[in-house]
Amino acid sequence: MAHIYIYSPSGAVRDKAAFRRGVQRLKGLGHEIEIDPSALATWQRFAGDDATRLAAIGRAAASGADVALITRGGYGLSRLLPALPYRALARAVRHGTRFVGFSDFTALQLALLAKGGGVTWAGPALLEGFGTAEASGPDEIMLACFGDMVSQTGEGTGWRLPAADVAALEASAGRRRSPHLVHAATLWGGNLALVQSLLGTPWWPGVEGGVLFLEDVGEHPYRVERMLAQLLHAGVLARQKAVVLGQFTDYQLTPHDRGYTLAKVVAWLRSQLKVPVLTGLPFGHVPTRVLLPVGAKVDVLIEERDALLLWGHQH
Template sequence: MSHIYIYSPSSAVRDKAAFRRGVKRLQTLGHEVEVDPDALSSHMRFAGDDATRVAAIARAAASGADVALTSRGGYGLTRLLKDLPYKAMTKAIQQGTQFAGLSDFTALQCALLAKTGAVTWAGPSVGEDFGCESTPDDIMEACFDDMVCGHGEGTGWTVPLSDARYLQARSKSGGLHIKDATLWGGNLTVLCSLVGTPWMPDIKGGILFLEDVNEHPYRIERQLTQLINAGIIGRQKAVVLGAFNRFKASPHDKGYKLQTVVDWVRAQVKTPVLTGLPFGHVATKVMLPVGHKVELMVQERQALIFWG
């Protein structure tokens, strides 16, 4: 049985039914669940004012839990970066607490990585994933369980046929093999908000993974262009794109779509850009160790990120 501490560092939990379902699901899976006293607090759009949410993060760090898991994402962590208890979080991680979340959680992950080099996990949240109305995704739960038990060694996926053709055009082997690269990234919008700040990790030769939700392809392109112009993508060994979903195409687009963005970015940089990573605001999501050294292998259409 694992001890999971649930806290709310970002937006307020509006869907309390989903939150309760998520807590119950984790308990059903055999975990001991401890809920932070301010997990359901609300202050404007936030889960409490800034001081309340910083205190909740500190309690998560002091909980001694196996996993400190966010209730949801949303917005709010970039407001807190100068006040986060970095030493306490790093000590907790060294003592075995795994901090996990996604979306707005990217701000905390990147800041912690930039300040201390500590490894956190990009993965599910309580409400959106464990608290969904249907049965939570089997792959998501299995990956989470592997992380909790310390058995996770990597994740694999099948890249689209267009990726295989792209890699074939890049080299005779048609594959890709990258060793000893730091895995980092997360939500594209949040990551771009950190550019030029002390909380943006200075990663060279890394593997940058990205996802986003409710962002039209032209906005995604604009943010990827910022990362290109800032020299960030060019310093990486690879970029891996997860899910970019829940946007609406416009008649104004005239054929402009997400693949257009991918093709354009590939034409701008020498860094290989892959797609199809099962991560983001989707039901099937893997766990990714942010800040960990990994190996990336792609052969034909089979991709693997390995850290075991």
Template sequence: MSHIYVFSPSSAIRDRKAFQRGIRHLRSLGHEVEVDAAALAHHMRFAGEDQVRLEAVSRAACSGADIALISRGGYGLTRILGGLPYRVLDKAVSKGLKLVGLSDFTAMQTAMLAKTGTPSWAGPSLIEDFGAEEGVDEIAQACFDDVICGQAEGTGWRLPAKSVAALAKSVKGDVQEGVMLANRATLWGGNLSVLCSLLGTPWFPQVKGGVLFIEDVNEHPYRVERSLSQLHMAGVLKQQKAILFGSFTGFKPVAGYDRGFGLDSVMDRVRREAKVPVLAGLPFGHVRTKVMLPVGRKVDLVVQGREALMFWEHDHHSH
């Protein structure tokens, strides 16, 4: 089994029972779970002062673990991007460390990609996924296990009919027979709000011809559209081969006011303005069922009928 290092680079842990459930679950699978010395630290809303969390990231990088897994997201990594040990992290990843997380972790993943090209994994967090009171989602667990074993080669999902119909109008070839939207394109993205907060900074990667995936939580569709408009006006969206919409959860439509405005409206607008294929339904975000996504790695993206398939090469502990 694997050596998993749990650390807290963002918000403080409030649900210690879920934290302990997550640790017990991973250990029950036979993994060696090492908990960072400051994992339960608390300073204001953060898991320790900035320097404490920077040191936690460094310990994770130097742990010799197979997986460095965040305890939770929240907010905090944007504050410390200037002090992260990028070269140390890059060296650790080149030797086999897999950095795994989502949500606020997008800031660190995006910054590593911008500074050193270091790949990472968008995936579960300890509390939200492995510590969930209702148990761990089987698909999420299987995808995590594949990454641990070095067997993860791709993922797939069923597209909404609207995505297929829109795609058929905008690409050459027969979607039912199969079309390739991206060939050896860099996969990148994550939490949309975090991504937009880094635009125009040294921590935002200049990815051209990539596949951008996005997700968010507690953001109404008009806020999602506003964020995507910012990326579009900055020239980011039109430079991508495809844009993948993950889960956007936690918002409430305004009855009698939105009048049909929703995520479908947002996606239609992106298609019109950026003239880039937009696919919905990616199983990733603040939801139980989530796949693992290799941020910063080269992927192929194919659509055949209502099936979207994304493939990448085996992880050979190098980049």
């Protein structure tokens, strides 16, 4: 199967049992696992100080592995952006290493995209993806998508659109009757807070005419709206061909909200844009998560209530 290099570029691994479970499950799938020497390092809230984590990223890039998989997200990559080994990362991508992660990993993915470093994969981390304590084990859809990525046979993903999405598309003059919503657009995005944090920095990828996908965790709808509003007012959203919203989880509405829900945020966003806004993408801080090739060219098709995100083979 695959040679998988496991490293920690962001937060410290506190759950050692989940780490061990994840490693054993990947071995059980037939993969060869190589663990970075500082994968379990700790310094403050980080997996080692900045120099330690930069060295780990460098070793992942030099590993020659088929897959370089982060242990977890958290926080830590933003402060490393000026010093990341972009050339080594880009060279590793060209030579076939698939860098996989999500959440805080968005910062590295988009910075590398800004530097022309090639396609990386938004997908699981070791702990929450493979080290889950659930008796049923890792999510079957996530495992299937990971297997497709490893074998380089995955060509896309699909999901069922909410009725509100279909109504909005039908009301849009731009859709007409063609099921082909978007053709050959760059897929980019990730965690909304991390995407927003890069705006105006040297590591902003500046993608225009792309498909922007977004997710987040622990962010109340008003904070989600505020982050979307910054991207909107900066002109980022209007310059895309589509905005695709994944899962926004682990927040608590209060009596003060009085009906102000995430659905209201989406409705407001649609009122501000001519660009199609799709929801329900199975991606985020949830067990059922597809893998997405950040930086790849994709098509978006709508067939009745089914949305299809297609990218063909990514090598």
